[in-house]
Amino acid sequence: MSALNTLTVTEAIKQLDAREITSFELTKACLDEIERRSDLNAFITVARDEALAAAEASDARRLSGQSLSPLDGVPYAIKDSYATRGVRTTAGSKMLDDFIPPYDAEVVARLRAHGAVLLGKTVMDQFGHGSSTENCAFGPSKNPWDLDRVPGGSSGGSAVAVAADLCIFAIGEDTGGSIRQPASFTNTVGLKVTYGRVSRYGSVSYASSLDTMGPMTKTVADAALVLEAIAGYDEKDATSSRQPIEDYAAVCQSEPQPLTIGLPQEFLAEGVDERIVAVIKAMADKLRAAGHTIKEISIPVLEHAIACYYIIAWAETSSNLARYDGIHYGHSILKEGQTGASLYDVYAQSRAAGFSAETKRRIMLGSYVLSAGYYDAYYRKALKVRTAIVRGFDTAFKEVDVLLAPVSPVLPFKFGDKGEPLAMYMADIHTTPINPAGVPSLALPAGFVTENGVDLPVGMQLVGPQFAETKLLALGAQWQRLDSTHTRKPGESS
Amino acid sequence: MNDRPALNLNDVSHIAKLARLALTSDEEQRFLGELNSVLSMAEALDRVDITDLPETHNVTGLTNVWREDLATDTLIEEDVFSNAPRHAAAHFTIPKTL
Numbered sequence: 001m002s003a004l005n006t007l008t009v010t011e012a013i014k015q016l017d018a019r020e021i022t023s024f025e026l027t028k029a030c031l032d033e034i035e036r037r038s039d040l041n042a043f044i045t046v047a048r049d050e051a052l053a054a055a056e057a058s059d060a061r062r063l064s065g066q067s068l069s070p071l072d073g074v075p076y077a078i079k080d081s082y083a084t085r086g087v088r089t090t091a092g093s094k095m096l097d098d099f100i101p102p103y104d105a106e107v108v109a110r111l112r113a114h115g116a117v118l119l120g121k122t123v124m125d126q127f128g129h130g131s132s133t134e135n136c137a138f139g140p141s142k143n144p145w146d147l148d149r150v151p152g153g154s155s156g157g158s159a160v161a162v163a164a165d166l167c168i169f170a171i172g173e174d175t176g177g178s179i180r181q182p183a184s185f186t187n188t189v190g191l192k193v194t195y196g197r198v199s200r201y202g203s204v205s206y207a208s209s210l211d212t213m214g215p216m217t218k219t220v221a222d223a224a225l226v227l228e229a230i231a232g233y234d235e236k237d238a239t240s241s242r243q244p245i246e247d248y249a250a251v252c253q254s255e256p257q258p259l260t261i262g263l264p265q266e267f268l269a270e271g272v273d274e275r276i277v278a279v280i281k282a283m284a285d286k287l288r289a290a291g292h293t294i295k296e297i298s299i300p301v302l303e304h305a306i307a308c309y310y311i312i313a314w315a316e317t318s319s320n321l322a323r324y325d326g327i328h329y330g331h332s333i334l335k336e337g338q339t340g341a342s343l344y345d346v347y348a349q350s351r352a353a354g355f356s357a358e359t360k361r362r363i364m365l366g367s368y369v370l371s372a373g374y375y376d377a378y379y380r381k382a383l384k385v386r387t388a389i390v391r392g393f394d395t396a397f398k399e400v401d402v403l404l405a406p407v408s409p410v411l412p413f414k415f416g417d418k419g420e421p422l423a424m425y426m427a428d429i430h431t432t433p434i435n436p437a438g439v440p441s442l443a444l445p446a447g448f449v450t451e452n453g454v455d456l457p458v459g460m461q462l463v464g465p466q467f468a469e470t471k472l473l474a475l476g477a478q479w480q481r482l483d484s485t486h487t488r489k490p491g492e493s494s
Numbered sequence: 495m496n497d498r499p500a501l502n503l504n505d506v507s508h509i510a511k512l513a514r515l516a517l518t519s520d521e522e523q524r525f526l527g528e529l530n531s532v533l534s535m536a537e538a539l540d541r542v543d544i545t546d547l548p549e550t551h552n553v554t555g556l557t558n559v560w561r562e563d564l565a566t567d568t569l570i571e572e573d574v575f576s577n578a579p580r581h582a583a584a585h586f587t588i589p590k591t592l
Contacts, residue, residue, distance in 0.1 A: 102573035196554050209551065238559040239552065307538035318513060325514075327586050329577035334587070343589050348516035360515055364525060365532065367513040368501075377497040381539045383549035388542050390550055422531050438553030466554065 177431025318366025
């Protein structure tokens with residue numbers, strides 16, 4: 001029997017139900033593996049005692065026939081951007097080094113109500129500002145496929161925790177690719193949901209009109225199970241949707257209808273690694289052989305979408321991060337007993353000391369694009385380009401059912417390789433166009449590319465119209481029945 | 495007229511002040527180059543035809559979202575101030591401003 005921490009959600013539920021294992025054994029197996037693989041630096045905070053206590057409580061419920069849900073007793077990791085009552089929440093930043101939230105994020109509350117066991121909080125680029133975890137104040141996570149390479153970001157720690165079997169499932173957050181790109185870099189599954197599908201309440205805000213909460217898992221079927229637990233309307237998030245939740249898990253069991261799958265040429269243009277293009281072509285061939293129609297299409301606006309994304313993201317983050325004022329919570333010069341400082345000094349010096357260079361850069365950019373005289377040229381124009389992007393997707397989805405595209409134009413890169421801010425931003429060119437339109441995108445393992453003798457994972461994304469999660473999950477689950485890439489683990493030979 | 499002129503050092507200081515960030519002169523110098531380099535990506539906006547297009551703020555079509563104004567259980571005072579750097583009774587403490 002393989003180690004318990006390697007189980008998928010589906011397998012764990014089955015074995016817990018059959019009383020073959022206990023939640024305590026399962027949780028302990030994950031905690032032990034987290035400790036054994038501390039070299040990966042996947043976690044900022046591990047809640048060992050709380051997790052074991054929660055697991056014991058879950059086992060007691062199961063014994064008395066009072067399990068809360070199928071997920072009862074299943075251990076998970078969560079990005080450190082979610083407020084967890086009584087458990088430190090840093091958002092990867094020194095600004096929140098000692099912040100202990102007095103309440104749970106809605107996603108955490110729902111998972112708690114389902115009986116899932118929180119293992120700890122994972123490494124992330126601070127406030128979501130990054131694509132590699134190199135902008136984490138607590139050190140970057142390492143890619144288990146090659147320790148010299150980044151795991152992607154910003155939800156890199158959650159991706160590593162899933163890929164290296166440190167948990168049964170994880171939760172990430174995606175503003176411009178922060179779930180999908182690390183999933184792609186680690187051979188795991190990541191679902192960026194439709195905007196508003198999952199409540200944002202209690203998630204540390206990056207860019208509120210783009211932020212989405214979603215599962216990061218070992219299989220597509222697992223993503224569906226987790227989504228069922230966290231999706232749905234929440235009155236505490238005014239932008240959450242009243243669209244009914246669908247039976248996501250059931251669609252993963254059935255064969256999908258033949259679909260028309262579009263390959264947007266803008267995502268296969270110059271600058272995309274040819275080896276990644278070869279992987280998508282092989283995937284398209286397999287899907288065609290399974291009865292789907294593959295159609296090359298063009299959505300010209302996508303080529304320019306990254307500028308729209310970043311301008312809106314900077315603007316919103318400069319506004320959201322204004323809350324870190326050195327007065328209410330977070331890093332403050334007032335704590336150091338400093339006297340004689342003016343109110344302005346409390347703001348400016350607390351913020352200067354608490355934020356990293358990258359976060360300051362984004363706040364500065366946001367303040368600039370919103371400032372008098374430049375608002376029209378940057379921010380207002382970006383909001384209009386956003387409309388063009390929304391319409392571009394609308395037109396495409398009249399022609400095709402879903403889109404298939406690479407998640408990243410490049411393979412997982414080495415630490416320090418994207419030192420220039422612009423180079424790091426451009427690595428997001430395939431993920432950032434999705435968020436301004438609010439459409440869902442499922443990233444899933446598609447193949448491997450060998451570089452210098454090391455096999456590196458390549459992920460693809462299936463993109464659908466708003467609230468078409470079922471379509472993406474059904475097709476993704478079918479893909480995982482046709483192709484076994486997702487079952488490969490780091491450290492195994494091919 | 496170029497509606498997106500390059501930033502100079504004064505602009506960087508001004509933005510830092512707006513953003514309430516105390517920057518060293520070295521940082522200002524570094525940000526000057528980096529901000530101008532990154533802002534060059536905005537040129538892409540000019541390549542999209544936005545004639546007559548409205549702005550999009552919310553993508554799922556929500557406009558005003560109301561809820562009943564009802565009293566509910568919320569955080570207690572102790573929780574609200576539990577992370578405050580300085581507080582006295584039920585107040586956050588700040589430097590004298592007048």
